[in-house]
Amino acid sequence: MNMSPYICGILMCVAAASAVDVWNLQQLEAAKRGNDLTINVRDIFVPAGQTLNFEFVKPGTTIVFRGRVTFGYKEWRGPLIILKGRNLKIKGGAGHIFDGEGRRWWDGTGTNSGKIKPYMFYVQLADSSVRGLTIKNSPAHTFAINDCNHISINNVMIDNRDGNRFGGHNTDGFDVAKSHRVIIANSTIYNQDDCLAINSGTDITFQRNKCIGGHGIAVAVGGYQVNEARNIVIRGCRCIQTKYGVRIKTLLNGRGIVKGVNIENILLKDVTDAGLLIIGNYLNSGPKGEPTGGIPIEDLTVNNVRGNVLAKGTNINVLVANARNWHWSSNIQGGQRRLPCKGIPNGLRIPCG
Template identity: 60%
Template structure:
């Protein structure tokens, strides 16, 4: 622990300052891990191709990002940044930028074909904070939030807008899997896929966020080792110029449960395809066949979801196995697109939301 001496009114004050270890190269990481410094400063690093900027074994430490972080080019399926640990504080400092330079991988087909593309950032954290990161042009998916518990992600800016014209695809903002008590708030995502995709998890809050250009906010359950999403709150968000506004989609022939998903005060603007989507026949290649009820959607609460769909789009789509959903509450005002006369499985306890 270092200290600084200041004077105030002629009195000397001794102020303790946390010691810091500066990293300018990935070669410095082993020594940083061994040090007693509480703050690790990442400064203007270029990470070699095919190598992760790997922060494992830094429990209790603060990781600060300064300057510009870049990565060498390689086709691979790893992660450009890995952060695992407990009681960590990950901070983006003023003027920093984590630049994936994703145009080198972009080929309009993301993870479905073409070049192998790495994830931007893998986090597996407990009792930790991730705040203030600025991330630009990810090769494909940005945040993998995997097996995390009690973690806050705040004031994060994911800027993949260049991908709209340069072939970006599958540039998800936040992907959540097998995680509990997660809060994502006060953040922005401009991308070409889901702003948020919750594949499984419990007690998750997505609040005060802006999603632009992508595929909307999704609870997408099925096809994984854990197919359960419970107590999910999406609140006070804006979805702008996405193809979908909000959706709950469960895998065709999947098994699991979706229980307690709430969309509260979500504003939609200029949605091109469908404002609200609730389906039980999802496949990666697109929904098809009759929906199956092996992943029932229970206690869905649509509260003050409002805004416009472009005139060639559809306001609301519900296509779930009749009898499988229960406990739905619905209050939406989506306009501008076409009403849908082919909705299936709407519980008889609510008015048909597709008719408007």
């Protein structure tokens, strides 16, 4: 039945939004060239070694995922999905899921060695939103957020719980680099690495999120072309049975700056290793030696970080060489491992240990 492209009321006629359904990569490429303002992605299978690529989607487009998105198996870097563009709305429809079936790649070594594992999502968006996505069993890092500006990511579920039994590693939730005005909110992350890792950027907010298992929340600066993290807000989050609560880690002998980090209203529950960890001697292989001061940590606020660390862990550990203008309020209980703190700004008392 032919339908008019206009919907008419008593006083006026307006153009009706058009939509197209895509079931494979060929239909997606055709949809990019078309004029439809909504793309419904339905039960799509992505062949091995190929990418579900939303680059060059027209500005103003809404992308809705409906059904199950799956991928063929290949050892490669990926990404499995690219979300790239301006003024896009990306949504998860009822019952949809991105199933990475990560167990096919997992071997306990993550991206460090062993099988070559693909990243799940590469995100390079501006003036856009991502809402309501459900992701299961990422082969490795889930969201690589790079060169983004003014985006929001809301109500995302990352469920990599199977990795606890089957060798998941480096299954980061959100990795953020060279991005500005980013909000990640109201999401739940089960994984085996950082729930959030901010490598660089400005005006980044991570709020009302729940991190379960994995390594907790991190601002990790150094080792990249851009080594500045400014105006970072981490608030209203829960870290449950994570290895760490919140960390700021700067690279040994690195150069850059961490300035204006606010960590507030964070609840820790049964953290195993450290509730709050701030170090200036970070290496991928683990902290080493004395901290270096090439990446100062300035204007840090810790406010109402509370909860417990298990007995073998430590509540707070600070080991830095260049720190200025810190404010601190925390109430972390339970950790019995005592580690000395070093480099705390003059006049500030922190309940280390």
